[in-house]
Each structure stands twice: as C-alpha cells, then as structure tokens.
Amino acid sequence: MPPGPATVELLIRPADTERMQTLFDSSEPVLSLVLAPGGTLRLLRMDQQRKVVTLAGQARLQAGNWH
Numbered sequence: 001m002p003p004g005p006a007t008v009e010l011l012i013r014p015a016d017t018e019r020m021q022t023l024f025d026s027s028e029p030v031l032s033l034v035l036a037p038g039g040t041l042r043l044l045r046m047d048q049q050r051k052v053v054t055l056a057g058q059a060r061l062q063a064g065n066w067h
Helices: none
Strands: 021-026 031-035 041-046 052-056
Touching: none
Parallel strands: none
Antiparallel strands: 021 031, 031 041, 041 052
16 A cells, blocks of 8 residues: 555444454555444554554444444
8 A cells, every 4th residue: 555645435334243343454565444342443554664553433333323
C-alpha cells in the first residue's frame, strides 16, 4: 500500500460476538480490517520495519444492524 490517503468502503451487519472478526485481510502488504468485541472497527497495517500501526474507530457498531 503506497503512503498517503486511502479510502475503504463497505456495508457491514456485524454479529453479536465476543470474538475478533476479520473483515478484510491481505498478505502483502499486510493490511487488515477487523471488528473488535464491542463493535469498534480497527485497521491494522504493518509498516516497512515490520511494526504494526493501528487505527481504531470511535463509534460502536450495533449488532444486527446494517452500517
């Protein structure tokens, strides 16, 4: 993934679970979009030095509803 801004767009209807749910995962470059327990989205990206950079959403997504 080149440096700079990026856009991710999706429709999601999360399940009610206490497990981490992977929504998108790529192998090279390492980029993952996950839904954490409690309904918050997290974007994880491994940089060139193999350090994981995490962006966490503030809003909680309600289980069973489309977002």
